[in-house]
Amino acid sequence: MKVGVLALQGAFREHEKLLAACGVEPVQIRKPQHLDQISALVIPGGESTTIGKLMNEFKLFEPVVKLGREGLPVFGTCAGLILLARDIAGSEQPRIGLMDICVERNAFGRQVDSFEASLDIPVIGRQPFRAVFIRAPYILETSSGVEVLARFQEKIVFARQGRLLAAAFHPELTGDLRVHQYFLEKCIQAS
Numbered sequence: 001m002k003v004g005v006l007a008l009q010g011a012f013r014e015h016e017k018l019l020a021a022c023g024v025e026p027v028q029i030r031k032p033q034h035l036d037q038i039s040a041l042v043i044p045g046g047e048s049t050t051i052g053k054l055m056n057e058f059k060l061f062e063p064v065v066k067l068g069r070e071g072l073p074v075f076g077t078c079a080g081l082i083l084l085a086r087d088i089a090g091s092e093q094p095r096i097g098l099m100d101i102c103v104e105r106n107a108f109g110r111q112v113d114s115f116e117a118s119l120d121i122p123v124i125g126r127q128p129f130r131a132v133f134i135r136a137p138y139i140l141e142t143s144s145g146v147e148v149l150a151r152f153q154e155k156i157v158f159a160r161q162g163r164l165l166a167a168a169f170h171p172e173l174t175g176d177l178r179v180h181q182y183f184l185e186k187c188i189q190a191s
């Protein structure tokens with residue numbers, strides 16, 4: 001199975017490594033034709049405004065939104081979560097906007113630009129997940145079709161809407177495969 005990783009900016013190589021470790025074939029997405037034959041797509045962390053700008057330049061917005069609407073499973077991490085959100089508090093920046101969530105960017109404040117935390121994520125098992133947050137957003141609001149999968153300090157940091165998955169943290173940075181496995185098993189099944 002081929003899984004696309006949007007490879008315009010940000011932490012795409014780390015996602016590729018984890019996907020390969022999960023036994024699927026990662027495919028770097030830089031042009032519309034790279035989207036052919038993928039069964040799912042990962043949008044990495046980085047800078048959501050930059051990734052959005054580059055998606056425009058590389059003519060990827062339209063085909064990604066179209067495939068997403070048609071049922072492609074999509075997993076967004078950090079900036080990827082922001083790009084997946086329908087609403088971004090106080091921002092009109094371009095977005096893929098498939099998921100019924102409202103997000104706040106850089107939401108944990110300047111003093112804690114970056115931190116690690118142990119998260120309870122019951123859907124991936126009992127052992128806590130070591131999560132890396134880097135200028136992370138969180139989810140302010142979800143609609144009824146969205147399942148909250150994890151919170152940190154009461155803020156929603158991991159959520160799923162059928163085939164769509166969004167994490168405010170960077171599950172590609174710790175070598176723990178469980179979040180990626182969850183995406184590959186549950187979200188692809190749901191599509």
Ligand code: GLN
Pocket residue numbers: 044045046047048049077078079080082105106134135136137
């Ligand atoms: N702060 C970034 C943004 O707003 C996201 C940070 C990240 O992806 N690590 O796009």
